[in-house]
Amino acid sequence: MLSCREVTALCSQELDRPLGLRERLALRTHLMMCRGCSRFRAQMGTMHNMFRRYAAGEMPG
């Protein structure tokens, strides 16, 4: 069972590389049981979107 600390690292890495089968399974299992990490993962996705928009100049003028 992964710790929350390990899960945060995986949530970051999945933005940069495809996770392996075992990693995906371990991550999914943890997220089903941990609301904090589920929120963290959502926040990583939100931030990724923020930076994409920032790089594209999509902030309000």
Next chain:
Amino acid sequence: MLRFARLQLRDAAAAEDVVQEAIEAAWRQSTSFAGQSSLKTWVFAILRHRIVDHIRRDQRTVSFSALLDAEDEADWQQGLDQLFQRSGQWQPMHRPAEWPDPEAAMAHRQFWQALEQCLQLLPAATGKVFMMRELLGFEVAEICARLDISSGNCHVILHRARMKLRSCIQPVAAHAGDAAC
């Protein structure tokens, strides 16, 4: 092959990487295998080249890695101790809270100003890697090549950057709905 690589590199993860790379290279170049040696000898020759490449690459990584370690290692460890218990679970008071409406936050110019400030607060080397990845769209492999860092190191740096940025953005993102009240 794995035992051979581990013996050369004294690093289990690196050994797995070079073996995987060697097998992929052998698969891609399979049409050039002339049969003048055994298949095993041919694949091992590829593996040796991969290991030599890995060692050369490692020796080139020192300067940038040293800069990274020097600039924020202590700060990073302190941050982790605040966020997580010794078991690796979240500290109760730092358990992630809902970001109620990120879209509402992003409609405000102040949000983007805060975001820029957060980016500027990143340590120089960490910021360089993060911005190459997230803002300029470099693939991790190219970042590694240009900065002479390993992919593992690159992932650690990117993770640190995201954790720091999340902590920095959190107060703005978590209270996005307040401004409208």
